[in-house]
Amino acid sequence: MDILDSLKVNVQNAFKELGHEVQLNDIIIEVSKDPTHGDYATNCAMKFSRFFQTNPRAVAELIIPKLDMSSIDKVEIAGPGFINFYMKQDSLSKIVNEVITKDASFGAGEKKNKKINVEFVSANPTGLLHVGTARGAAIGDCISRILAFNGYDVTKEYYINDAGMQITHLAESIYARYLQELGMNAEMPEDGYWGDDVIDIAKQLIQEKGKDLISMDDAERMEFLKQYGIKLELGRIIEHLKAFRVEFDVFSSEKAIRADNAIEKEIKFLGDNVYQDDGALFLKTTNYLDDKDRVIRKKDGEYTYFMPDICYHVNKLSRGFDNLIDVLGADHHGYINRMKSALMMHGYDKDVLHIELIQMVRFLKNGVEFKASKRSGDAITLHEICEEVGVDAMRYFFAMRAASTHMDFDMDLAKEQSSNNPVYYSQYAHARLCSVLETGKDIKLDVSGSLLKEPSETELLKNIAKFPKVVEDAGNTKSPYKITNYIHDLAESVHSFYNCCHVIDRDNLALSGNRLALCKATKIVIKNALNLLGVSAPEHM
């Protein structure tokens, strides 16, 4: 049991002796920011003062004599009723051995035996991925990594919209380019895709098939072009995502979801929730969370995108997932209650589906907003920006802020800042530790940590001990930025420690062994944390 948990249990037992049952989760132990407030503190005397009909400080007076002091050096009451803990040195320093023993698994949560499906990116395969999707890709991937580390069984999934109108437009665009490349007259369709990628596809098509397509009948050619286009576009998307260190476990196709009359069966299942009005079919989502009923089949007999999406979500749940997470752009927020309503018609709780909204990123070029669209083909691609800025910097940047914040991405700054980027601050801490360990590799490590007494050493010990709690919190709140903030704090205490404590002293091998062990433990934690963000932990920079 780690130091924070044992303090919680300690406090819980003290309450029990006083005749009050308190939930472990309701006891908050915080790491004191100010050293004059001890190492750790709890507000529980204030929080539960109502049990005792007296003021918080008096409650603290009651609790303190009941505490088990075996790992605590000193306790004091402060301010309005905080209880500050001053820990015995060895109870803090034993974390060194624990981290080194657990190594890559330090910080990991216990197996939860729960399956979570995280769906993200899911961009239409009609062009290259642009930077706008990068934030969702980074955050979705980080959430998946964090949840997996927390002990959940995570499946990363990509939904391919391969049955809608966009794909038809893609096929038409490819054919127009194909004819043009063959020197014939052809106009691009009105809703066509003008990017260079479509021209590339047309060229490749000519190499493989020559002029064969011209003689095909319309329906056959259309079907062929759709499949061909999807295959190539999706192939490049996957390739670029892989370069961004994002890989999926499952790809689901809308076409496959629609197969076997799945939609008709679903409508039958929805039964009384479906009604006809003005020639269209509506779903009575207002019976649940929505403020408006939604059309599922248009007057012309076509289904709206909402309908197969319902089938898709039901399909995911039928595969045995306990929870679904969708990572969506904030412009889809109207979609949340509608989808939850549909799932509630299946008897699911509204919370089986969590939708993580990613706020828009505004791209600035020379200080001016840069609007780009995929259709016109002038969008900046994910691939381009990765090459210019670097994957580590990109991922760190997107993982740095809460998903709900509207953020600006300044292209010029991103490039120029590369040596000034916060990611290097954290990576440098790791590289520095590696370097020290290399220099002192002949000195025997002392994992007892018994000689670590400097304030900057204590600070470091408390910070690495906190890691499992940070991971848990980041998982529960699906907030990668909490990991990023933590890494920054940790790196700060590393640099601070490094500057005031000389690690390798050949005249004091005992102390050196202690400090090298601390370096090793810290290095492990930084690496584990960076890994949750998909950012590398270099040994040299």
Add this chain to the structure above:
RNA sequence: GCGCCUUUAGCUCAAUUGGAUAGAGUGUUAGACUACGAAUCUAAAGGUUACAGGUUCGAGUCCUGUAAGGCGCGCCA
């Protein structure tokens, strides 16, 4: 008009989910390498937490109202 998100230091963001003197980065100013990596460190300055009320031992955080910005409100996806 309705709904969602946002508003905290000059700028970009935190604040352990209601706790102690609201913290980091960046920018500004002043210092620190003949020791393990100066992509670093140590300081200083910078705040009426958009505004007005309310709830309580205690509010940046919760409630009500106001203002500003973004995004939605389609038988598009």
